[in-house]
Amino acid sequence: MSLNLEEKKAVVAEVSEQVSKAQAIVLAEYCGLQVGEMTALRKKARQSGVYLRVVKNTLVRRAVDGTPFSGLSSQMVGPLVFGISTDPVAAAKVMSEFAKANEKFAIKGGAMPNHVMDAAGVKALASMPSREELLAKLLGTMQAPIAQFVRTLNEVPTKFVRGLAAVRDQKQVA
Numbered sequence: 001m002s003l004n005l006e007e008k009k010a011v012v013a014e015v016s017e018q019v020s021k022a023q024a025i026v027l028a029e030y031c032g033l034q035v036g037e038m039t040a041l042r043k044k045a046r047q048s049g050v051y052l053r054v055v056k057n058t059l060v061r062r063a064v065d066g067t068p069f070s071g072l073s074s075q076m077v078g079p080l081v082f083g084i085s086t087d088p089v090a091a092a093k094v095m096s097e098f099a100k101a102n103e104k105f106a107i108k109g110g111a112m113p114n115h116v117m118d119a120a121g122v123k124a125l126a127s128m129p130s131r132e133e134l135l136a137k138l139l140g141t142m143q144a145p146i147a148q149f150v151r152t153l154n155e156v157p158t159k160f161v162r163g164l165a166a167v168r169d170q171k172q173v174a
Contacts (some may be wrong), residue, residue: 008059015063015082018051023088025069025111026095026122030054030081032104041081041098041105050091051084068113075109075116088112089130096126 003011019025030038045052057076064070083091092110099105110122117125129137 011055012059012062015053015055015060015084016067018084019063019067019069021086022069022084023112024085024091024125025064025072026083026091027072027075027080027108027110028083028095028099029078029106029108030104031079033102037102037105041094044098045083045091045094048090048094049085049087050094052081052094053084054079054081069111071114071116072109072111078108080108087131089125089128092122092126093130096123 042052057078057080060082061073061076064072083095085091095105095107099107107119107122109119110117110125112125
């Protein structure tokens with residue numbers, strides 16, 4: 001069923017809003033997927049904070065026109081599902097994991113602001129750790145010297161107490 005002009009404008013406005021906040025957009029071809037499989041993908045995308053939508057390519061072209069993602073227009077050919085996320089890695093991870101499990105789902109390309117990627121670039125992006133993982137690693141790295149310093153400070157009185165206990169034990173034996 002085709003959309004009338006007002007519905008098309010609403011769709012373009014909705015997608016434009018998502019694109020304005022986006023850090024990554026991933027395109028994938030979904031021909032041959034069952035409804036249940038597509039529902040599972042949508043559920044996983046929702047859990048990861050990825051906006052997933054099947055929209056006519058002409059409407060998405062209008063939504064990305066004049067944005068840092070405008071170079072993506074050349075890849076919009078055929079029936080596509082669009083994954084848009086504020087986390088640069090989330091959309092690529094969700095769609096790449098789904099593509100591994102479903103051979104009928106093929107990633108066609110993607111983009112980060114002012115940088116268009118092919119399918120291999122999207123897969124490389126998906127292999128990167130997420131923002132939360134990177135922050136956890138950074139925090140662990142920053143915490144390590146402090147933790148080692150505290151252990152070193154704690155070791156001085158501990159050795160002293162062990163020495164006193166050894167002397168006490170020797171005197172009790174003698």
